[in-house]
Amino acid sequence: MTDCIFCRIIRGELPATRVYEDADVLAFMDIFPLRRGHVLVIPREHQVQLHQLSPEVRGRLIDTGARIAQALYASSLQPAAAHFAINDGPAAQQSVPHVHLHVLPRYAGDGGRFLLRLLRKPFDLALGPAAAGGLEADAAAIRAALAKIDGH
Numbered sequence: 001m002t003d004c005i006f007c008r009i010i011r012g013e014l015p016a017t018r019v020y021e022d023a024d025v026l027a028f029m030d031i032f033p034l035r036r037g038h039v040l041v042i043p044r045e046h047q048v049q050l051h052q053l054s055p056e057v058r059g060r061l062i063d064t065g066a067r068i069a070q071a072l073y074a075s076s077l078q079p080a081a082a083h084f085a086i087n088d089g090p091a092a093q094q095s096v097p098h099v100h101l102h103v104l105p106r107y108a109g110d111g112g113r114f115l116l117r118l119l120r121k122p123f124d125l126a127l128g129p130a131a132a133g134g135l136e137a138d139a140a141a142i143r144a145a146l147a148k149i150d151g152h
């Protein structure tokens with residue numbers, strides 16, 4: 001058992017605003033979103049880097065990220081595009097040593113604000129999750145869109 005923060009979220013020991021979960025993966029809102037609707041997808045299994053996952057779990061991770069993006073596009077958030085990003089090791093700015101796929105929505109004309117958020121990130125991390133308040137409403141919108149995509 002590891003005390004990694006994402007493993008603790010998986011075990012329910014730390015709170016998270018969950019968007020989707022199944023036997024292989026969990027998706028939840030990033031507590032310091034770089035843009036509105038920023039979601040992290042993680043494997044249940046603790047591994048640090050992408051190549052350490054089995055091809056099956058890797059496939060589930062990427063597929064889930066793609067479906068989350070599809071749900072974001074269909075949701076009331078209506079981003080124009082998204083980044084899919086994995087920081088694959090500490091030297092690549094990986095701050096949590098458990099594989100995570102960022103699904104980071106982009107909105108028309110948000111370039112300036114996006115850059116500002118990136119630069120502010122170290123201060124946000126130091127100050128704590130001030131922005132966490134609106135996460136549940138956005139998660140609910142994404143969950144509703146996912147349910148429609150899945151035909152529920």
Ligand code: AMP
Nearest residue numbers: 005016029030031032087093094095096
């Ligand atoms: P990275 O820099 O790729 O390791 O990204 C780690 C991400 O995890 C950052 O975007 C953080 O905002 C996010 N994060 C850290 N702790 C938590 C948490 N307890 N719940 C949700 N997201 C978190």
Ligand code: ZN
Nearest residue numbers: 004007046098
């Ligand atoms: Zn872990």
